[in-house]
Amino acid sequence: MTALAPAAARRERILQAAVRQGLLHPGRSRLAGFVDLDGVAATVASLHRAFPSSAPVLHAFAAKANSLVPVLAELRRLGMGCEVATAGELARALAAGFAPERIVFDSPAKTEAELRYALDLGVTVNVDNYQELARIDRALAGRVPASKIGVRVNPQLGGGSIAAMSTATTTSKFGVPLADPGSRQRLLRAYHDHPWLTWVHTHAGSQGCPLDLMAGGVARAVAFAEEVNASLGRRQVVGIDIGGGLPVNFADDETTPTFDTYVGQLRAQAPALFSGRYGIVTEFGRSVLAKNGFTAAYVEYTKSMGGRRIAVTHAGVQVATRTVFNPDAWPLRIEAHDGSGRAKRGGPVRQDVAGPACFAGDLLARDRPLPPLEPGDLVSVPDTGAYYFSTPFHYNSLPEPAVHGFRTGGDDDDVRFELLRPAQDPWEVPEPGAGDVPLRRWPHETVPVVG
Template sequence: MDLNIKTNEKNHLEIGGVDAVEIAKEFGTPTYVIDEDRIRDNYKRFYSAFSKYYPDFKVFYACKANTNIAVLKILEEEGSCIDAVSPGEVYISKKLGFTGNRILFTGNNIKDSELKEVSDAGVILNIDSVSALKRLAKLINPENVKISFRVNPMVGAGHHDHCITGGVMSKFGIMDSEAVEVYKLAKELGFNPVGMHSHIGSGILDPEPFKLAIESTMDIAGKVHKEAGIEFEFLDFGGGIGIPYTPDEKLLDLDKFAEENMKLFKAKLKEYDMAEPTLYLEPGRYLVGDAAVLLTEVNSIKQSYRKFIGIDAGFNTLLRPAMYDSYHHMVIANKMDEEDVEEVDVAGNVCESGDLFARDRPLPKVEEGDILAILNAGAYSFTMASNYNTRPLPKEVLISNKKAIVVRKEQSYDDIFQKQTMPEHLK
């Protein structure tokens, strides 16, 4: 089993060297618990693997995976850059010390005011459409901003259809067939395009789709270099590298993955007589996915037509199982030494039939009051949480040097209420 599971002498789950049951007792549930050391280790492993084969390499953390400011600051200290997809992510990143040249903004269906906002922030703009390019040219002095283009490499991969970002069904990027003309248009409008970006999907554990994406993107870049006269400062192959979610999935052999893909990358540079641009990659899930656990308490056991284990979290807390049919491994944090003895449905507390975390999940004998730990909850988990059913957002706790620190307070009902205003005629 390649899941990040550690057990202490009490046969309790351990997170960053701290007893998960004690964390639940001290901070309550549901609570996201983040392991700082795991994030740092993941970053170092990722950076080392690729820089070994191509030294001019930068990591742009896809921060939509987890935007907790402690997580961002940890990665800032490690030397990471930021892949941002909203003005809000740009704003938070700059507040935490990321300079404009360390932030790549990739907008999608972005409006004029947001284009102006992010360009004024001094970040690198990754343009997704001809429309955005033309509108940007009217909003700013093209000479004052660095731009690149997101191209669709016509390769798509991912753990769910909603996570595939390349191919004929994708809303992202400019068509490969129009790339040369778009780069020429950018130059005519006064821009100096310095990069190219592609992204094929998320949750990828197979190196083959990534290699196909590199090959396709490099063929597009080579044609743009030759026919539009673009000297690329960087080439960006997005992110999408996955982590094991199920017990039978294996960790990606990252060194082999890096070696094979960098060999192809360098061969394509030589084929198209391009210089050696900086290589960007945008891991999100790989850096933070296995670095957090969602702790919940079993509050109800119902034997109906099926056996339901009811917990104090719902898809407002963790949306992935409902939205993507995602598997998250679960353990009983206070019974790590017990064998699985029954198959149960794990149900949330939201008033929706789709609020299920698992069907027919093998677990030890579950009792009310047990602490259920939902693993691999560091990516696309809290960031997708909501106030549905008027439930407050949960607490986040960081484990650092074997100490638990609150890094986000849970919302109160008043936090939800006070942002609304009553019209005068209803007072």
């Protein structure tokens, strides 16, 4: 019998512990997300090690990747800051205990009220466009800001293999273009006219973008910062926000590319970034959390259709939205387990792994070779610690699943779970206009009989 690889064996161990402790149960908890808090700590440590100590660096976790407040609080304790893209994410970052000066606010649609609130707090703001710049100018009314303020520049280098994840294309909706006719000169004037513009921000894209493209975008941002300081004859730009976007390997358990590899690319293409003349902010999200989380769900039914086996599970579009709607760009691995959490060893059979939503495309995997799945089995879905169960899609009013963090000791039985988000009760329906007062509530163990 072939032994499981270490990462797969660890997931098996966690699943078995979750079943023993009742966190997964075919009658009560059919779907759950799990976050490896030991793995998160190791990943954050590797990020800190990858960047040199020659310049101050703030690693601001991109809250969009996993905005659960306990997860954000854990990252704060590990020494990270927080990058937010909405007022909701800002509220969560503050609730997680981040100091305002360690929060970075990026959004292409900041309202005047949001800007004033961020500036009053001293949150760092990256300006997306000239109209936003004018709003900030009015809000400051001649005051010296407590916030660090920069402008997001679009280096217009092109895109990667996933168009939706590429933000440095010629016509991207983000930032101020550097290559459009006259745009660079206008932006230089803006820095001249606003001495409180002391940072430059860029972000070329994420999944599907090659490292040389990402590093090339940073190089153009650094070159622009150097140009600003040279043209003004003073060191006005003191920091570069290089964004995040390190791609994740979804094909297996290897972590590649690494933060070290990316820093090597940055050193080659943007050596001035590490000259000590600039502070640095990073905004990594998916690369910090994706491989430190997995989803687990029970198989409810199996059937055969047109010669194809189909396993219907409780994990689908509500926790794997990108994969369901764009499976070629966001493929996920599936692992088969029996009801106790033990990995299944049978010979592979090609089968679809479907979700519970009421449309034909709700599939986690198509024609995937797996040990034969049966009702009561479990499937685990690795690499879903970012964007998947933490960002649920409420199609069919499917409830949000519980999310559990875990830490382990040396003993196989030493798995300690902590609740990061409780499961939503699908039977709690609010009265119209009554806030959170339930219309009717069914206990989890009760299945209502209709008709």
